[in-house]
Amino acid sequence: MSALVVRSFVPVSDARAEVLILGSMPGRASLDAGRYYAHPRNVFWRILAELLGFDADDAYEERIRALMSARIALWDVLQSCVRKGSLDTRIEPDTEIANDFGTFFREHRRIRRVYFNGAKAESSFVRHVRDDRYFASVSFARLPSTSPAHAAMSFESKLRAWRELLSQNS
DSSP: OOOEEEEOOOOBOOTTOOEEEEESSOOHHHHHHTSTTOSTTOOHHHHHHHHHTOOTTSOHHHHHHHHHHTTEEEEESEEEEEESSSOGGGBOGGGOEEOOHHHHHHHOTTOOEEEEESHHHHHHHHHHTOOHHHHTTOEEEEEOOOSGGGTTSOHHHHHHHHTHHHHTTO
16 A cells, blocks of 8 residues: 545534534545545544434434534644555654644634544644644643544543533533
């Protein structure tokens, strides 16, 4: 398997978004499907379904509507990178190009909380994006990765940690 240039998706968002969940870069299954978190063993949709009260097996468009109704936006830190396979550990660091967060935050002024779906999303954001003058009123937190590669942590433990999304939203 050779390394390929991979590109992320456009953000799932609207002007009402108050929370932003950031992944690093979609994996091969997601890129092939053209959908966020499409790998069948990635528990992202299962966790969000538990938290927001929708069915994880709903059509993708319905799941996206549920996120937007909860004022949650979804995107990736990286716009593009070179990666062999799907694992974050296979991203070639010198090829990482971040998405345009300056424009995103100017267009989404209500976002006050950003959650990273795993360590790679957080480290790439800190490396390429984090600039205090743009994010003075935004809080950041890393949550456990929902990826099947992070199988050492149980679903229940991940769900408990991800409840932070709602605990601050009340």
